[in-house]
Amino acid sequence: MVARTGPPSLSSCPRRTAGSSRGRTVYGRRRATVKAVIALALRGLTKGFDSKIAVFEVDLDVPAGSFFGLLGPNGAGKTTTLSMAVGLLRPDTGAAFVLGQDVWADPVEAKRRLGVLPDGVRLFDRLTGGELLAYTGLLRGMNPAEVDARARELLDVFDLVDAGRTLVVDYSAGMKKKIGLACALLHAPRLLVLDEPFEAVDPVAAALIRDILHRYVAGGGTVVFSSHVMELVEKLCSHVAIMSDGEIKTVGPLDEVRGGRSLEQVFVEVVGGRVATGHELSWL
Amino acid sequence: MALSLDTAPVGRAPRAWDFVRLKLRLMRNGLRGQAWRIVALVLGVLFGSWWALAAAVGLGFSGTASAEAGFVVATFAGAAVTLGWTLIPLLFFGVDETLDPARFALLPVPRRILTRGMFAAALVGVPAMMTLLGTSGLAIAAGIRFGPIEAVVALVGVVAGLALGVVASRALTSAFAALLRSRKVRDLAAIVLALLASSIAPLQWVVMSAADYGSLDQALSVARILAWTPFAAPYVVPFDIGEGRWLAAAARVALTAATIALLARWWSRTIESAMLGTSSTPPARAVAGHAAGPVASLYSTVLRPLLSPTRFGAIVARESRYWWRDVRRRASLISILMASVVVPFALNFAYAGGELNGQGLGTTGFGFAVSIAGTMGGLLLANQFAFDGNAYAAHLLASVPGRLEVRARAVALTLVAGPIQIAVVVGMVAWSGRWEQLPTGLGMLATFFGGAVASAAILSVLAPYALPETTNPFAMNSGGASAKGLLAFVAILAAMAICAPMLVASAFLGSAYPWLILVIGIAYGGTVAWLGTLVAGAILDRRGPEVLMAVTPRR
Numbered sequence: 001m002v003a004r005t006g007p008p009s010l011s012s013c014p015r016r017t018a019g020s021s022r023g024r025t026v027y028g029r030r031r032a033t034v035k036a037v038i039a040l041a042l043r044g045l046t047k048g049f050d051s052k053i054a055v056f057e058v059d060l061d062v063p064a065g066s067f068f069g070l071l072g073p074n075g076a077g078k079t080t081t082l083s084m085a086v087g088l089l090r091p092d093t094g095a096a097f098v099l100g101q102d103v104w105a106d107p108v109e110a111k112r113r114l115g116v117l118p119d120g121v122r123l124f125d126r127l128t129g130g131e132l133l134a135y136t137g138l139l140r141g142m143n144p145a146e147v148d149a150r151a152r153e154l155l156d157v158f159d160l161v162d163a164g165r166t167l168v169v170d171y172s173a174g175m176k177k178k179i180g181l182a183c184a185l186l187h188a189p190r191l192l193v194l195d196e197p198f199e200a201v202d203p204v205a206a207a208l209i210r211d212i213l214h215r216y217v218a219g220g221g222t223v224v225f226s227s228h229v230m231e232l233v234e235k236l237c238s239h240v241a242i243m244s245d246g247e248i249k250t251v252g253p254l255d256e257v258r259g260g261r262s263l264e265q266v267f268v269e270v271v272g273g274r275v276a277t278g279h280e281l282s283w284l
Numbered sequence: 285m286a287l288s289l290d291t292a293p294v295g296r297a298p299r300a301w302d303f304v305r306l307k308l309r310l311m312r313n314g315l316r317g318q319a320w321r322i323v324a325l326v327l328g329v330l331f332g333s334w335w336a337l338a339a340a341v342g343l344g345f346s347g348t349a350s351a352e353a354g355f356v357v358a359t360f361a362g363a364a365v366t367l368g369w370t371l372i373p374l375l376f377f378g379v380d381e382t383l384d385p386a387r388f389a390l391l392p393v394p395r396r397i398l399t400r401g402m403f404a405a406a407l408v409g410v411p412a413m414m415t416l417l418g419t420s421g422l423a424i425a426a427g428i429r430f431g432p433i434e435a436v437v438a439l440v441g442v443v444a445g446l447a448l449g450v451v452a453s454r455a456l457t458s459a460f461a462a463l464l465r466s467r468k469v470r471d472l473a474a475i476v477l478a479l480l481a482s483s484i485a486p487l488q489w490v491v492m493s494a495a496d497y498g499s500l501d502q503a504l505s506v507a508r509i510l511a512w513t514p515f516a517a518p519y520v521v522p523f524d525i526g527e528g529r530w531l532a533a534a535a536r537v538a539l540t541a542a543t544i545a546l547l548a549r550w551w552s553r554t555i556e557s558a559m560l561g562t563s564s565t566p567p568a569r570a571v572a573g574h575a576a577g578p579v580a581s582l583y584s585t586v587l588r589p590l591l592s593p594t595r596f597g598a599i600v601a602r603e604s605r606y607w608w609r610d611v612r613r614r615a616s617l618i619s620i621l622m623a624s625v626v627v628p629f630a631l632n633f634a635y636a637g638g639e640l641n642g643q644g645l646g647t648t649g650f651g652f653a654v655s656i657a658g659t660m661g662g663l664l665l666a667n668q669f670a671f672d673g674n675a676y677a678a679h680l681l682a683s684v685p686g687r688l689e690v691r692a693r694a695v696a697l698t699l700v701a702g703p704i705q706i707a708v709v710v711g712m713v714a715w716s717g718r719w720e721q722l723p724t725g726l727g728m729l730a731t732f733f734g735g736a737v738a739s740a741a742i743l744s745v746l747a748p749y750a751l752p753e754t755t756n757p758f759a760m761n762s763g764g765a766s767a768k769g770l771l772a773f774v775a776i777l778a779a780m781a782i783c784a785p786m787l788v789a790s791a792f793l794g795s796a797y798p799w800l801i802l803v804i805g806i807a808y809g810g811t812v813a814w815l816g817t818l819v820a821g822a823i824l825d826r827r828g829p830e831v832l833m834a835v836t837p838r839r
Binding site: 118152 | 577578579580581582593594595597598599602605606609610672673674675677678679680681682683684829830832833
C-alpha cells in the first residue's frame with residue numbers, strides 16, 4: 001500500500017509536461033498559463049489497491065480544445081486514472097486540476113466545469129430517461145425551466161424520445177451510454193471525461209455520439225476519453241496517450257506519436273504485446 | 285475460468301465426479317486469501333453441526349416414545365426437510381450458484397450427464413451434509429424401536445428423502461429461471477416473497493399455538509395423510525416394515541422412486557432454459573411520451589405540490605420513488621414494515637398471556653412496543669448508500685453537500701414509511717380500544733424513528749458495504765459484509781440509548797400527560813435526527829469517495 005502523503009506542494013514539484021506543451025514548465029508561478037491552456041492536468045497521481053499499485057506517478061496535460069484519447073490494454077489503469085482525475089477515487093498521492101481548479105482541494109468548483117461518463121457505474125436507472133436528466137440537472141442546482149428545455153433537446157438529439165416512459169434499467173447498452181452522455185452534457189461543462197464511451201454501442205449510436213463530440217470540441221470544449229479501439233482513436237483524436245501497467249508510456253499529438261506508422265503498430269510496440277509469428281497454433 | 289473439466293484427457297466424456305471436483309475447487313478458490321470467508325465458513329459449519337447434532341439426538345430419542353408419537357415425529361420432520369429443500373432455494377433464488385448451469389451452455393456436455401453432475405455437486409455442500417446428519421437421527425430411532433434392519437431401511441429412506449428434496453429444488457429453480465429472468469416478473473416475485481418471508485413469524489405462532497392446544501390424535505391424522513405424500517413417504521417406510529405392512533412399504537418406496545424419477549425428468553427438460561442464461565432479454569416496450577416536462581415527471585403527483593424543484597426536492601422525490609421502484613429496497617421496506625406490525629402485536633399477545641382478550645398493553649409496555657417499530661423503520665437507512673450501488677457517483681460528481689444528501693434521504697424515508705407506521709399505531713390502539721394511549725404511542729414512534737434515523741445515518745456513512753449485484757432481491761453477501769451488517773445492532777443499541785430518556789418520561793408522565801409526550805416526542809426525535817444527520821453529513825463530505833468505493837460491488 002502506498003502511503004498517502006497528501007498533495008504535492010505546488011512549488012516543490014514542477015513537473016515535465018507532456019502533450020502539445022511538452023518541455024514547458026506550467027506549474028508554480030506560471031499557474032495562470034495552466035488555466036488558459038490546459039483543460040486537465042494530472043500531477044503524480046498514484047493509487048494502490050491492497051498490495052498492487054494500479055496507477056503510478058501519472059502526469060498528464062490535456063490541452064484545452066483537444067480531443068484526447070487515453071489508450072491502453074485492459075487493466076492498464078485507465079479507469080483508475082480517470083476516476084482520480086474527476087474526483088470519484090481518492091488518489092494515494094498526486095493532484096488533478098480541471099481548468100486550473102484542484103479537484104481534490106476545491107471539488108465544487110472543479111466539478112462544475114466537468115462532465116463525466118464513468119464506465120461500469122450504474123445510473124439511477126429506475127427513472128425514465130427524461131426523469132434521469134431532470135434529476136441530474138436539479139442535482140447540479142440548475143434552474144428547472146432550463147433543465148426542462150435542455151433535457152427535451154438532449155432526448156431529441158440522442159434519439160431517445162421514442163423510449164418514452166421506459167425505465168433506463170430496461171434500455172439497451174447503447175441507449176444507456178447515450179443517456180449517460182446526455183447527463184454529462186446537461187450542465188454545459190467545458191471538459192468532458194468519458195470512460196469507454198463507445199463500448200457496447202452499435203454503429204449508428206456510435207456515429208451519433210462521434211458527431212456530437214466533434215461539434216462539442218469545435219465549439220471550444222475539450223474531450224478526454226479512454227478506449228482500446230485504435231481505428232476510432234485515429235479517426236477522432238487530436239492527441240493521444242498510451243498507458244500500460246499503470247504508467248503513461250507515450251503521449252503527444254496524434255501524428256507525433258504515430259510518426260508515420262499506424263497507431264496499432266505503435267500501441268503494440270509500446271505496450272509490448274506479442275505478435276503471432278505463424279508457428280503457433282499450427283493445428284488450427 | 286479454470287475448469288477442472290479440461291484436465292480430463294481429450295475424448296473422455298465428463299462424469300458426475302468431475303462436477304463434484306469442480307465444485308470443491310470453486311469453493312476452495314473462493315476461500316483463498318479471504319480469511320474472513322474461512323472464518324464465516326467455519327462458523328457456519330460449527331453452527332450447522334450443532335443444530336444438526338441437536339436434531340439428530342432429538343429425533344433419535346423419538347425412538348423411545350410411543351409408536352404413534354414416533355410416527356408423527358418422523359412424518360413431520362421428513363415433510364419439513366423436503367418442503368424446506370423445495371422452497372428455500374426458491375425464496376433465495378440463486379443462493380448456491382457455485383455451479384451455474386448457464387456456465388455450461390457452451391461446453392459439449394450431454395444433458396443427462398449435466399443433470400447427474402449437478403445433482404452430485406448439489407449433495408456436496410454444507411446444507412446437504414447437515415440435513416443428512418440431522419435426519420440420520422431417524423435411523424437411530426428406528427434402530428431403537430425395531431432393530432438393525434429397520435435402521436438400515438431408515439438410513440436409505442433418509443438419503444432418498446434428501447435426494448428428493450435436492451432434485452425438487454433444482455427442478456423448480458430451473459423451471460422458474462426463465463420466468464424470473466424478466467424484470468417485471470422478478471419485481472412481482474420480490475413482493476410476494478417478501479410477504480411470504482415476513483409471514484413466517486406469524487405462521488410460527490399459529491403452528492405453536494396449534495401444538496399447544498392440539499392433541500396427538502389430531503397430529504396423527506395429519507401425519508397419516510402426509511405419510512402418503514412424497515414429502516414424508518421415504519421417512520416412514522421403516523414403520524411399515526417394523527409393523528409388517530409390506531404392501532404399504534412397497535407402495536411408499538414406489539411413490540418415492542417415481543417422484544424422484546419424474547422430478548429428474550422435469551429438471552433435465554428445464555435445465556436447458558436455465559442454461560440460456562441472461563444473454564438476451566426481450567426488447568423494452570416503449571410507452572407514449574411525456575405529457576408533463578421531464579422535471580415535473582420526476583415528482584410523483586402526490587409529492588409535486590410539496591416539493592420544490594431544487595436539489596433537496598429532487599433527491600427526496602427520487603428516493604421516495606426508489607423505495608417502491610427498486611426491488612431490493614421494496615423487499616426490505618416490506619419486511620421491516622411487516623416486522624414493525626408483527627412485533628408490537630406479538631408483545632401485546634405476550635403481555636396478555638397468549639389470550640386474544642384485546643385488553644392491550646399497559647402504557648409503558650405499549651410505548652416500548654411502538655418504540656421497537658419506530659427503531660426498525662429508521663434503521664432502513666443503515667446501509668442506505670448500497671441500495672443504488674455506485675450510482676451514488678452521480679451525487680459525488682454534482683458535489684451534493686453531505687448534510688443535504690443525508691437529510692433528503694431521511695425525509696424521503698419518513699414520507700414513505702411514516703404514514704404506514706402511524707397507521708400501525710392507530711390500528712393497535714383501535715384494536716385494544718384504549719384511545720388514551722394514542723398520543724403517547726405516536727410520541728414514542730416519533731422519538732425512536734428519529735433516534736434510529738440519526739444512528740443509521742451515521743452508520744451508513746461510516747461503515748457502508750456493497751450489496752451483490754444480482755437479480756435476487758434477497759441475496760445478501762456472506763462473510764465480511766454480514767460482519768458489517770452486524771453493526772446494525774450497534775445502531776439499534778445506540779438509538780435505544782439516545783431515546784431512553786423518552787422511555788423513562790413516558791413511563792412516568794405517559795398516563796398523566798399523554799399529549800405532552802406527543803409534543804416532546806416529536807421535538808426530541810426531530811432534534812436527534814437533525815443532529816445525527818448533521819454529523820453524518822459532515823462525515824460524508826469528507827468520506828464521499830470512500831463511501832462510493834465501499835458500495836461498489838466487486839466484479
